[in-house]
Amino acid sequence: MAEKKKSGLISHGIAAQNRKGRFNYSILETVEAGIVLKGPEVKSLRMGRAAINEAYAGERDGEIWLFNSYVPEYQGGVLSRFDTRAPRKLLLHKKQIAHLLGAVSRAGASLVPLDIHFNARGVAKLTLGLGQGRKKEDKRHAIAEHDWQRDKARLMRSKGRDY
Secondary structure, eight states: OOEEOTTSOEEEEEEEEOTTHHHHEEEEEEEEEEEOOOHHHHHHHHTTOOBOTTOEEEEETTEEEEESOBOOOOOSSOOOOOOTTOOEEEEOOHHHHHHHHHHHHHHOOEEEEEEEEEOTTSOEEEEEEEEEEOOHHHHHHHHHHHHHHHHHHHHHHHTTOOO
């Protein structure tokens, strides 16, 4: 999981995760994008208190932005305040933007934020998935498959094999 220092800060690892994203959408491909943040927002992300469960990505002025993501205000005595639900610009190459926006317009796909993490250099990145919405029966099938994998692992452990 995420490696933590003694102070409770995340040096590298997942800061926020959208666990319903992979359940509600079948992800066709993923892209790692940079995210434009202010200083206190980065500090707050390092505390691991952000939420992207209701967030979505979309196009504005030919660029891709992250909307409705929640980054709480940093409580460390910083004087600068910021909007906790402000749109945040995503940093992608022009070819990546053209590819993603083309897929969204042609195939009816959605841009789903999957997680915000810190890479090995300590830079905040967003994993963005290009996904097709799942139908109810597909969701049921995914739940059944997950349950079977868990039960199979439990049976194999009881037989003395670790899988």
